Amino acid sequence: MFKAEHLCHLSAEQQAFLVNYKLHSLPIYQQLIKEQIQLVTLECDHYPSNLKQTSRPPILLFVQGNLEVLNRPQIAFVGSRTPTAYGNQVTRHLVNELVEQGFVITSGLALGIDACAHLAAIESGQTIAVMGAGHHHIYPKRHQQLAQRILETGGALVSEFIPDEAPQKYHFPRRNRVVSGMSLGTVVVEAAAKSGSLITARHALEEGRDVFAVPGNIFNAVSAGCHSLIRDGAKLVSCTADILEEYELLIKNSSQNVKKELAGSVLLASVDHDTTPVDVISERSNLPMDKVLIALLDLEIQGMIIAVPGGYCRVATHSNNK
Template identity: 50%
Template sequence: MSSLYDWLVVASAPQLGGYRIGRLLERTTPACLLQMSDHDRRGLGLSERQCQHLKHPPLRRIERCLEWHRRPNQQIITLGSPLYPPLLKAIPSPPPILFVRGEPRWLHEPQLAIVGSRAASIDGLEAASEFAAAMVAAEYVVTSGLALGIDSRAHFGALKNGGATVAVLGSGLDKVYPAKHRELAETIVEQGALVSEFWPDEAPRPQHFPRRNRVISGLSVGVLVVEAEIKSGSLITARYALEQGRDVFAIPGSIYSAMSRGCHALIKNGAKLVETPVDIFEDVGVLTECAKSSRSILSAPQPENEKLPFPALLANVGNEATPVDVVAERSGLPVHEVMMQLLELELHGVVAAVPGGYVRTRRG
């Protein structure tokens, strides 16, 4: 079984994106990949530079990432985890790891994305807010990209009406962009989730945002474009949605407005013209049911005969707080290896970090 450490090493390899990692995972696992010889790795198509990375990973950066994962309300979800959103997992190039702040269960609820122009009109902002309110009333999570304009109004519309919202970032979660939305981001953590495929300390870069857009559409059962120019990130999101088999919806506008031209182009090419939220709800039933069916994954009990990882280490953690150095002494393992194994056991819900060390949970 691959540990979180194994996933981070593989995910941090140079020029090894989500698509290639997905293809590798069809033939091996991160744990096996780290144990292979260079000859076998090259046989899987890895370059010499990538082989060297797997032998000598950036340990300090990975340790910082593991520490980030241990903080309250933060976690890293790997492609091999049952917590990974099933709709996102089904796209052609799913991120191998997701960084999440907030409640991961919202990623398993049916989501509808609202995207649009940063320089939106008053009517566009009002439409984003009204559609978001209707979506949360219909028990959908509203997903967007935390950008200025339509995105932020969609998030606000969901929050104001007591619903949940997911914001997908084009930066690491410790580098919220735009900076003026940091307060909004913290509110979303309390009433939804922040999500990124970029490591927490990564700054926003232009090339990150198309990748962010494919995650927005990949998480969602449908994408609503409120306002967009012909050349805009919103149309990139819509294109990804179509490639991923998601429904695309567009609100029409004035023929004299540049902000309407993107929506009109989408409608000409097959997107559904919508005037009310009902126009959306009647088209997204099948994927909505698929998303709902994944809820059981989060609450389903583990089979009694499931084999848990690292049984020797687990035997040294009791019902009272056991310090990490004591676990290391009892198990005869180096502290850094003990930490990695404890993190994996924590992901399985069989141990929990408490003041003074670790304790077993009932599942352990």
């Protein structure tokens, strides 16, 4: 039976919330450990600092994957679920260049622009998928493989819903506020006049975040929402520089460390909480053995992994909470 004392690292208010939020009927803590889903509360060092600064941050997040990416600079991408070839092309182009500058790409794991942004990001960087359901209900189902690839490349799957929570219509606006809340800015690519992507943009505006919109074909209704955003003050994006110029200081300060961070994060994602042989880590991370051994030593010094007979184990991060 799940009891509040199983989560003694939480405040009394957070414990009461959890116990009243269906968790009393589930062996939830053991389930999270078994499935490597980590509970990140407002008091945890890994809780996204940008999201914490919003007016209604979730009390807790369920996170599977690399916790380190949660506080790296993020740009959100949202848009049509049925994009044109132009929309896909623009998204891939912008994402590729933003990843080169060290940004993590955040989106909602939906069809269309969301999926395009995630796929482009994992080619050379990392991405965060914020879900409108629990981790047992990857939605849409066809994105189960995409979700796995996000984890394998050092990204993260984030949800404010318990693992068994099925997708509901009212979940997705809540997901949208997390997408925009975690990000420095939100890029909208091909959104119709009544698109759900505009909800994400509105959340970003309400929190004082940047909103970027890509113009499209004036004869195609799929671009009407973007044109409306531009008319109302969103920044028009004609090239990646239009986004990057808003974050010049941030890029300058982080560019020296980003390659090392990316390699370390991908490597950490290749280490299980059970014993993982070094050759398996090398194969998963697609890194040569000599670099793997050096990087593993760095991660061990940082306390993120431990050496055990037969390989390495990732250290559980629940104890890192304040």
